[in-house]
Amino acid sequence: MSFEAVLARARSEGRTLLNEVEAKDLLREAGVPVTMTTLATSPDEAVKQADAAGYPVVLKVVSPDISHKSDAGGVKLNLKDPGEVRAAYAAIIENCSKHVPGARITGVAVQFMAPQGTEVIVGMTTDAQFGPVMMFGLGGIMVEVLKDVSFRLVPLEEKDATQMLSEIKGKAILDGVRGQPAADLAALKHAILKVSDFVQAHPEVQELDLNPMFAYADGAIAVDARIVLSES
Numbered sequence: 202m203s204f205e206a207v208l209a210r211a212r213s214e215g216r217t218l219l220n221e222v223e224a225k226d227l228l229r230e231a232g233v234p235v236t237m238t239t240l241a242t243s244p245d246e247a248v249k250q251a252d253a254a255g256y257p258v259v260l261k262v263v264s265p266d267i268s269h270k271s272d273a274g275g276v277k278l279n280l281k282d283p284g285e286v287r288a289a290y291a292a293i294i295e296n297c298s299k300h301v302p303g304a305r306i307t308g309v310a311v312q313f314m315a316p317q318g319t320e321v322i323v324g325m326t327t328d329a330q331f332g333p334v335m336m337f338g339l340g341g342i343m344v345e346v347l348k349d350v351s352f353r354l355v356p357l358e359e360k361d362a363t364q365m366l367s368e369i370k371g372k373a374i375l376d377g378v379r380g381q382p383a384a385d386l387a388a389l390k391h392a393i394l395k396v397s398d399f400v401q402a403h404p405e406v407q408e409l410d411l412n413p414m415f416a417y418a419d420g421a422i423a424v425d426a427r428i429v430l431s432e433s
């Protein structure tokens with residue numbers, strides 16, 4: 202679906218939060234590497250999609266009322282066969298209905314389980330004064346506890362993306378520590394610039410998060426994506 206079509210659907214449903222499948226479809230189209238993710242609305246559909254994606258797979262709740270999916274018991278990783286997919290589907294629905302009573306559940310997102318990489322976050326927030334601002338940081342506690350992030354105003358040039366990667370205090374982690382290979386900085390730079398282009402082209406996008414993106418020795422891929430639109 203085009204950006205305009207996704208926007209129109211969200212508006213007509215009174216939503217500003219795009220779901221993971223919508224966000225990833227738009228970002229993939231924009232050249233940002235994200236895991237191929239499909240929406241299942243029954244356990245049978247989830248199994249069919251898992252067969253197509255290739256095991257192991259990940260299942261996640263898709264709900265306009267749940268934005269932190271793991272907190273609601275809405276993420277099941279490393280599912281190795283159809284039996285595990287069916288069990289995970291049921292568990293996700295049960296957990297999420299318990300955790301967020303009355304939550305509307307659109308379905309369950311199915312995607313392949315990406316190999317573990319260095320977790321990074323690529324994001325955009327809209328500053329009241331400066332407009333869209335890109336953010337880059339290392340994932341997990343590095344961002345949440347240490348606030349180790351770098352920022353640049355949109356639009357970014359290549360040198361801005363290069364600087365964002367080298368400015369964080371945890372830079373050594375990207376360069377590879379304790380036998381870990383260095384992260385593919387060119388792939389990260391590419392992803393940052395593509396996100397910058399995407400948000401510049403679509404001023405309706407108010408917030409965007411790839412959290413996390415996995416960086417590898419060769420390549421990078423976002424396994425979670427979140428897009429918030431401005432109020433119409």
Ligand code: ADP
Pocket residue numbers: 236259261268269270271272276278312313314315316412413424425426
């Ligand atoms: P949320 O942030 O809403 O809780 P995520 O989609 O980020 O949910 O999933 C939680 C965690 O599960 C991620 O931080 C990541 O470590 C892991 N994860 C999610 N999707 C995948 C995937 N496709 N492959 C591998 N790991 C994943």
Ligand code: MG
Pocket residue numbers: 412413425
């Ligand atoms: Mg996440």
